[in-house]
Amino acid sequence: MSEDLPALMSYLDGLPEPHIVFDMDYRIVSANAAYLREFAQGQDVRGHTCFAVSHHFQTPCDQAGESCPRARALVSGQRERVLHLHHTPSGEAYVNIELAPLKDRRGRTHYFIEKMESMALSQGNRAEQGMVGRAPAFRATLEMALRVAPTAASVLLLGESGTGKELMAKAIHEASPRANAPFVVVECASLSETLFESELFGHEKGAFTGATSARLGLAESANGGTLFLDEVGDIPLSMQVKLLRLLETGTFRHVGSSELRHTDVRVIAATHRPLREMISQQQFREDLYHRLSTFPIRLPPLRERREDIPLLAETLLARVAPARHLSISSAGQHRLMSHPFSGNIRELRNVMERAALFCDGEVIELAHIEQALAADAWAPSAGTPAPMALLPHTTALPTLALTSAQRQAMADAALWEAAQAHRGSRAELAARLGISERSLYRRLKALQAQGKPDDAGG
Structure with missing residues (x-):
């Protein structure tokens, strides 16, 4: 041998x-x-x-x-x-x-x-771009993507909003034999029924009012590459049969033309909607679902990969404030890891951008994270009057010159202001602040013992 x-x-x-x-x-x-x-x-x-x-x-x-x-x-x-x-x-x-x-x-x-x-x-x-993570749930998803990438199979990406479905679709494209061909995104949620057919398949001059010239559709623009159907659950029901024909035969017609055209595309679709429930409610075609979901991949929400949050947070910081070389304190990282992040990575990015704005130094401390989270928690719900100011004077931006006791006092002030503005139950407030109800109760009791009345709601 x-x-x-x-x-x-x-x-x-x-x-x-x-x-x-x-x-x-x-x-x-x-x-x-x-x-x-x-x-x-x-x-x-x-x-x-x-x-x-x-x-x-x-x-x-x-x-x-x-x-x-x-x-x-x-x-x-x-x-x-x-x-x-x-x-x-x-x-x-x-x-x-x-x-x-x-x-x-x-x-x-x-x-x-x-x-x-x-x-x-x-x-x-x-990393400066792309997806990052080390958690087992994230790695399992990547492994699925790598298995399907070299093939021509249709992929259906399932997951909550903000989990990175478009990045995953692009990663699959880049790892496929079509990597040097176009990656074309179709924003299905933003297209009305009248616009969808024209955008996807193209139209001839004079096909409808305003069609002053012929136009290629996105399916034709993606020829040889990948067509990414983002939020495919929002495609109008009347258009789904035409999309099914494209997927099954690769053929379509321009709006206003009887000429049959052909395109060679690999389709990756994504949705946060429960497509199987939509099928039972006759809101989504079952045959289209099976054509799209040859290889379904579920993207885990951030709460299932909490160990990735510090890495993701520092990566996002480098992207939103590339010239500042910011880092996050250990206490700040632990606070981020305790937050539910219902908006997933998109929400984490917003929090880090706010924290960078609140921070005047080089290290994002716990107080900056608390302010960034509280800013969103104070956003009024429908019918609720907004506070007079987003950030009251008691939560002035902390600086690195402050002592830890001063920073804690500012974080307590931010918590107290949020409790004052809240009109629901304590459980709702705890969920919005990303802490347990028990922790919220202890902190409010401590503040009450300092002379502040507890009227945060029961």
Whole structure:
């Protein structure tokens, strides 16, 4: 078996994807030029273990909390794929690993060959763009995306608003054979029934009032690439049959034309709506649902990946205030992790942008986070009179020159002002502030003991 390795590595060296070969003891016996360039900074890695080079682990992956493709391959006897966080010269990045056992003529495994493919738009650390995260729920979603990306299968992304469905769709596109072709977004929620057909399929000159020239539709613009149908649950029922025809045959007609046209698109759809319930209520076609959901992927809400919140918060800070190099205190991070974030990553971004505006220094403290969260909590509901000012004088912006006791006093003042403005139950107020009802009760009682009457509602 070992006598065949030079010929194998000569072949692998000409491949653009990083490859390594390692033995039963995890020792790398050879690495091609692409691997040395992308993961080893040109250094010779022969003799080192694959887990030490890729992860900086001292033990094999399956003993350090990672899924090990070698262990799987020994059980299955065949090729295995996993998603791993690898160290690269630019930091940790998600890498799709495809491992195959190399067997001798008697069927015994002596070596393994690994191919690595970096996933576009996803990182395990702070990044300037794309998705970031390390939580198991997030990684499971990425692994699903990597499995479907190289295929032509339609994908249905399911998840609450603000979970990053468009970013995931773009990541799938970038990891597909269509990566160099257009990625075209159709904002289904913003299109009326009269506009939807024209926007998606295009129209001829004079097809309707205002059609002063012919226009290509988005389906035609995406030819060869990916058509992303955002909020597909909002497509008018009368238009769904025409979309179904496009998905099944690749054909359509311009509005105002009888000529049949063709486009080659891979469709990724996304929705926060319960499509199955809509089917039972005859608001969504069942045949269209099954055509869209060849490969459904659920994106986890932020509350299911709380351990990612500090990383996401610092990443978002770098995006909303790139020139300031802000960081978040430990207390601030813990406060963020305790907040429910019903608006998910979109809400977290808003909170971090507010906190950056409240902070005059380089470290975002707990008081800044409290102010950023309270600003949203004070937003009046329908029929509720708005407070005289969004930020009362008692919650003036803190500075780093303040002591921790002063910052706590300002946070208490912010809490008290929110309680004064609230007209519902204490449970509702606790939910809006992102703390437990018991914690809210203790803090209000402490403030009441300082001479402030408790009229926050029961």
